[in-house]
Amino acid sequence: MKERKRRRTRKEKALRRLVLAAVLAAACLTVGGVKPLPTQAITVTEELYDVGPTQVVKDLGPIPIEGSGVNRLYLSANEGGILISLPRLSLLRGWRAYGGNSLDCSQPAPLHAATYSVSKDGGESVWYLYGRVDEPEGGTVQADLRYETGAGWVTVETVEIPKAQWVEKDGHWYFAETLPVTENEEGHWLSVWASLLDEEGEPLTAGEWVNGGGTGIG
Amino acid sequence: MTDFYDRVTAQLRCATAAEKAEIRAELAEHVQDHAEALEEAGCSPEEARERALAAMGDPEEIGRGLARCYTRFWLVLSRLATAGIVLATLSLLLGMSSHGLRVFLDNSTARLTPEYAGFAQKIPEHALVTPLDIRAEAGSDILYIYKVALDPEEGMATVYYCNYDKSPFGKASTVLHNYVEILSGTGERGNGGGGGNSGAVFWWENVPVEPGTDHLRLEYHRFGVDVSLEIPLDWGEDG
Numbered sequence: 001m002k003e004r005k006r007r008r009t010r011k012e013k014a015l016r017r018l019v020l021a022a023v024l025a026a027a028c029l030t031v032g033g034v035k036p037l038p039t040q041a042i043t044v045t046e047e048l049y050d051v052g053p054t055q056v057v058k059d060l061g062p063i064p065i066e067g068s069g070v071n072r073l074y075l076s077a078n079e080g081g082i083l084i085s086l087p088r089l090s091l092l093r094g095w096r097a098y099g100g101n102s103l104d105c106s107q108p109a110p111l112h113a114a115t116y117s118v119s120k121d122g123g124e125s126v127w128y129l130y131g132r133v134d135e136p137e138g139g140t141v142q143a144d145l146r147y148e149t150g151a152g153w154v155t156v157e158t159v160e161i162p163k164a165q166w167v168e169k170d171g172h173w174y175f176a177e178t179l180p181v182t183e184n185e186e187g188h189w190l191s192v193w194a195s196l197l198d199e200e201g202e203p204l205t206a207g208e209w210v211n212g213g214g215t216g217i218g
Numbered sequence: 219m220t221d222f223y224d225r226v227t228a229q230l231r232c233a234t235a236a237e238k239a240e241i242r243a244e245l246a247e248h249v250q251d252h253a254e255a256l257e258e259a260g261c262s263p264e265e266a267r268e269r270a271l272a273a274m275g276d277p278e279e280i281g282r283g284l285a286r287c288y289t290r291f292w293l294v295l296s297r298l299a300t301a302g303i304v305l306a307t308l309s310l311l312l313g314m315s316s317h318g319l320r321v322f323l324d325n326s327t328a329r330l331t332p333e334y335a336g337f338a339q340k341i342p343e344h345a346l347v348t349p350l351d352i353r354a355e356a357g358s359d360i361l362y363i364y365k366v367a368l369d370p371e372e373g374m375a376t377v378y379y380c381n382y383d384k385s386p387f388g389k390a391s392t393v394l395h396n397y398v399e400i401l402s403g404t405g406e407r408g409n410g411g412g413g414g415n416s417g418a419v420f421w422w423e424n425v426p427v428e429p430g431t432d433h434l435r436l437e438y439h440r441f442g443v444d445v446s447l448e449i450p451l452d453w454g455e456d457g
Contacts, residue, residue, distance in 0.1 A: 007240060009287055010237070010293060011287070011292045014292045014293075014295040014296035014299060017296055017299035017300055017302075017303060018295065020299070020303055021299045021300075021302035021303045021306060024302070024303060024306035024307060024310060025302065025306050027306070027310055028310050028313060031310075031313070031314065031318045031319075032309055032310045032313030032317065032318060033313040033317030033318050034309055034313060044389055047383055047388050047390070048389055050356065050357040050358060050381075050391035050393065050394050050440070051357065052358060052441060052443075053358075080440075080441035080443070081440075081442075091305070092309040093309060093312065093313065102393075102441075104441055106439075106442035
């Protein structure tokens with residue numbers, strides 16, 4: 001009788017493929033840079049903005065723009081600064097550092113604030129105001145959304161972020177909220193002016209024009 | 219004979235077409251082997267094939283026995299594992315090219331041979347070029363000034379620097395250079411340019427200099443990190 005090679009059973013084939021898949025998955029996680037957790041993408045964003053290691057202060061949830069994919073926005077911070085990170089889930093790469101911005105808080109100030117915007121294909125957008133309050137008397141962060149005319153600034157809307165909405169971490173108070181409007185009736189972008197009020201509503205700082213950054217989602 | 223195999227494979231409800239073909243081939247090999255042995259023992263070819271087939275037994279029973287080895291569970295698991303292999307291979311190829319290996323190569327280039335990175339502007343022929351090795355920690359990155367080119371005729375110095383992550387597999391900050399200031403005695407800012415990849419960013423900046431200025435300063439102050447570096451200028455023997 002002829003010697004014939006034994007054929008592998010279905011179970012043997014399945015187990016061999018399973019082992020190979022497990023080895024490849026391990027390689028993806030180690031040398032391939034695949035990140036199964038969104039917080040791992042924050043570490044990459046820290047590197048990109050050179051902010052140093054941060055701790056998550058607030059999970060702002062998914063970007064409220066339809067069709068923006070699976071994503072989450074996080075506010076994280078350390079003593080010297082604040083990082084806003086936008087990890088986005090990709091089928092092949094896991095959670096990727098898709099966007100973000102940083103705010104330097106190393107210089108003493110009662111209020112540190114910045115804006116961050118996310119827009120889809122240059123169209124629908126969402127704006128966030130985020131920052132840190134270092135003044136113990138602070139009770140409310142007030143943001144005036146303005147546009148400039150030849151005669152001066154016109155305030156379209158005023159947003160108040162009371163202390164109840166702040167998050168305390170390591171002796172600092174952090175805030176991050178969405179802004180209700182981003183442009184005036186003529187479609188011009190609004191500028192954000194932020195100030196800090198005490199618990200009686202009296203201003204502790206003058207309103208300052210807030211800078212920011214943004215990420216476009218394709 | 220064909221009917222025998224059909225009756226066996228008809229019992230394999232969860233087997234794929236390829237598996238059924240394999241089983242048919244394997245059964246046919248057994249029958250063939252047995253028939254050849256019977257022919258050697260003196261049977262006619264026709265009789266040998268019939269007896270070999272009869273010796274195999276009831277085809278339905280054989281089929282039911284084989285069906286127990288071809289359950290849906292292992293088929294589903296095998297297909298899921300195959301999909302996993304394809305995805306993981308694609309991910310690994312993509313990741314190695316854009317993440318791990320790429321970052322490592324960029325990082326190594328910046329650490330060891332930044333002048334070959336290809337992001338620098340052309341240096342005028344008459345410029346005095348001084349290789350430098352000035353490195354400083356700037357957060358999670360290293361800021362590395364690796365060359366200065368001095369053009370005495372134009373009164374211009376060009377400083378070449380790069381930044382890379384302290385970890386060979388870490389990504390370089392893409393915004394660090396926005397906060398780097400190179401200052402000369404004149405207080406004027408020049409123009410600059412550069413580029414980079416995931417693992418390193420290379421930058422150059424032109425700074426106007428007065429004749430005889432012996433150094434420039436690089437300043438970086440951000441997130442509580444303060445870097446202040448002196449960049450020596452070599453005006454040559456005539457300077």
